[in-house]
Amino acid sequence: MFLASYRFGAHYDVFAAMTGAPGPIAVIANACDSWPRARDAALTSELVPLRELGFRPEEVDLREYDGRPAELGDRLARFPVVWVRGGNTFVLRAQFARSGADRILPELLEADALVYAGYSAGACVLSPDLHGLETSDDPGEVQPACGIDPVWAGLGVIDRPIVPHLDSPTDPEGTGNALANRLAAAGTPHWALTDADVVVRDGKETRLYTG
Incomplete structure (x- = not known):
């Protein structure tokens, strides 16, 4: 797993070493589903740089697989990343x-069948719990965009929260810093990432690469 605050952080070389020669890559942009006017541009902002790096990106839109997990599993299994x-x-x-x-x-991931690369929301969703992120992401956007109530449990693939955008110009209100401070005060293990930092888990080894 390659988990970042913003895209590759300062460590594209690490990503490239994990993925090997550029090839097919599934792009999931559903964190933008509550931005109907900006979603297409947000998706394009991922596809174009990946193509420039030699990858062959394809969107996998989770909205097309509502209640069809077997079909989604078959689709994702075709991609190495x-x-x-x-x-x-x-x-x-x-x-x-x-x-x-x-x-x-x-x-x-358990079957070591693909590399999961996610940044910001794409990294945070793997945490055990999403409480605290409501200071930066609005849970009220879930019902209009998805038709269900917010889910506060993360996937639990990693053992602690990721707090992205530490000291970042993309977070002018400092919500990431405030959450990291609260977690630190409570003694809660977490990864607070600047936009240059990356957390990588390869097998049983987890490593933090700082900017």
Whole structure:
């Protein structure tokens, strides 16, 4: 797993070493489903840079697999890498639940069948719990975008929360810093990432690469 605050952080070389020669890559942009006017542009902002790096990106839109987890599993199993972009973590989590991605992706990871690369919401959704992220992502966007209530449990693939955008110009209100401070004060293990930092788990080894 390659988990970042923003895209590759300062460590594209690490991503490239994990994925090997550029090839097919599934792009999941459902964290942007509550942004109907901006979603297409948000997706394009992922596809174009990946193509420029030599990858062959294809969107896998989880909305097309609502209640069809077997079909989603078959589709994702064709890709060696899945790229999950940022946006609203709660919207992404809800779309994972509706499509069955919250079961399929952990199974594929357990089988070492793909590399999961996610940034911001795409990384946070793997945490055990999403409480605290409501200071930066609005759970109220879930019902209009997804038709279900917010899911507050993360996938639990990693053992602690990720707090993205530490000291970042993309977080002018400092919500990431405030959440990291609260977790630290409570003695809760977490990864607080600047936009240059990356957490990588390869097998049983987990490593933090800082900017």
